[in-house]
Amino acid sequence: MPNQPSASRFMRWFDPRFRQPGTWAFILNRITALGLTLYLAMHLVMLGKLAQGPEAYDSFIALAKTPVIKFGELLVIAAGFIHGINGIRIALTSFGIGVRYQKQLFWIGLALSVVATAIFGYYMFFIA
Amino acid sequence: MNRSTPKPNEGAGLWLYKIIAGLLVVVVLGIHFVVNHMVAPEGLLSYADVVRYYQNPAVVWMEVFFLVVVVSHSLVGLRSIILDLNPPQRIIGVMNVVLLVVGSGAVIYGVWLALEIASRGSSL
């Protein structure tokens, strides 16, 4: 029947229109969760280069120093901050702490994530 | 009107584990990051650095612990997303086995890798 909940409507999870900050947090959490899971799998596979010896690992690290890969790493760092800080928000509210301030917690968490990512980005691109 | 019996597949225990593992990931990832990329000179960016770093048994234990919590948190979370799609019970059974095999495989692989790297210290 039309309008009936269905697994095929999952893309609408990610539609931010007419939604509240809580759903924006849910959308960000879900996208970062999937992204970080993919990264975790890739990270574990890539670390396998260590077992292949110094040449394999060091040439991989040389590739990781290129700007494109560094930008990808920065996206992972941003995802980590967003998911981690919002995760703390969910943990707190799920135990009844700060439920009525969940919107403020979202905005504070997002601001912290942006600032932390900017600091990491500055360090990665201009210092290291 | 369809009516399905509530599924017992995700209860208080698993949900609490997901939350606690998530908080542990935040803590250990912080340590992992600081040690790997700030304390370690040049940020463990060469094979020799990594092998030297793994000579400390506490590092091996911490990395293995980190691996277990991060893999379990991500797979329990992925399972939760799949449960949101309301799969039939048969698919949930298959999913449980697949996630268990993938998770166990990742941990076994990670532990082997950590021990392998640690064992190469004598060649330095």
Next chain:
Amino acid sequence: MSTERWTVNFLVSRKIGDTKAHLESFKIEVDPDEYVLDGVERIWAFHDRSLTFRHACHHSTCGACGMLVNGVEKLTCITTIRSVTHNGGTLKVEPLRNFPVVSDLVVDMGLFYTRMDEVKASQVVPVNNSTLPYETVEFPADGIEHERLADCIECGCCISACPVALTTDSYYGPAVLAGAHQTESILKDGQAFNLVDHADGIWRCHSGFECSAVCPSNVDPAWRIMDLRRRVIGHRIKQFFGKK
């Protein structure tokens, strides 16, 4: 009511029989301080008698007129036209999300009502258990056991707004979980915990808090779900250590 007159283009979702839902335009003159439901009724009365929609009390008690107004869940009998559009603007009225559409703006809420019964959600509750703990409402301390209607009017707006309910009708949804929370606050026997501690209950919620944002009746389902989680975890830990 004012003497002001607005012309508003109502875009009303139509679905008759097995046809695909589509939007039909009705340009009507309204008083901006009238309610959206008044506009829908006027369309039915003067433009198209085949339009189907649910309503009864016109004062936010029956919960029948929940609809999607410009993409957001509203109880149309208390939503002024002024609050959702402007003179010369459009006003899109669609059926609630996440419920099967029977026709036009009418949805089938049978499963939802069945679940409210399952969690023993009562429509009349003792006054002392009728509010949220953080509310400061004073009731007469005259020794008489007063009762009042529960805040939840079963309009379904919260289930319509819930992002999780988009993909699974097995999820109980905010109103039902809030009903279980109220049942537990009255009976205090822990039975309600068993009714919601499963994959289709409180653990399916992903803290979008949309339910509380659209609730027209101060139920705050998200607060109740979060409180239920805390209490279920506490209950299970006590059970684990052998305490009843």
